Amino acid sequence: MPVTFRKSFRILPGVRINLNRRSWSITLGGGSGPRWTRSSTGRDTYSADLPGPFGFRTTRRRRGDR
Structure with a gap:
């Protein structure tokens, strides 16, 4: 089982x-x-919650980055 780490401040x-x-x-x-x-x-x-159980999310990579 992999070990994960996530912390938000x-x-x-x-x-x-x-x-x-x-x-x-x-x-x-x-x-x-x-x-x-x-x-x-x-x-x-970029993400947003929409009414009810819906949401919106779009992800893109910046130019020049891996």
Whole structure:
């Protein structure tokens, strides 16, 4: 069974630093509104909760990153 690690720190209202075994990321927004996450591995993720059990998420890699 693999061992995983994930930790999230709230540094300001609406701003979080997320750490895991391979990378770190910063998230702006949250709650029931839209969120934007930028990862140290080169991914940008935009997500939002929609009414009911629905949500929206799109992820893309930044140019020049692996």
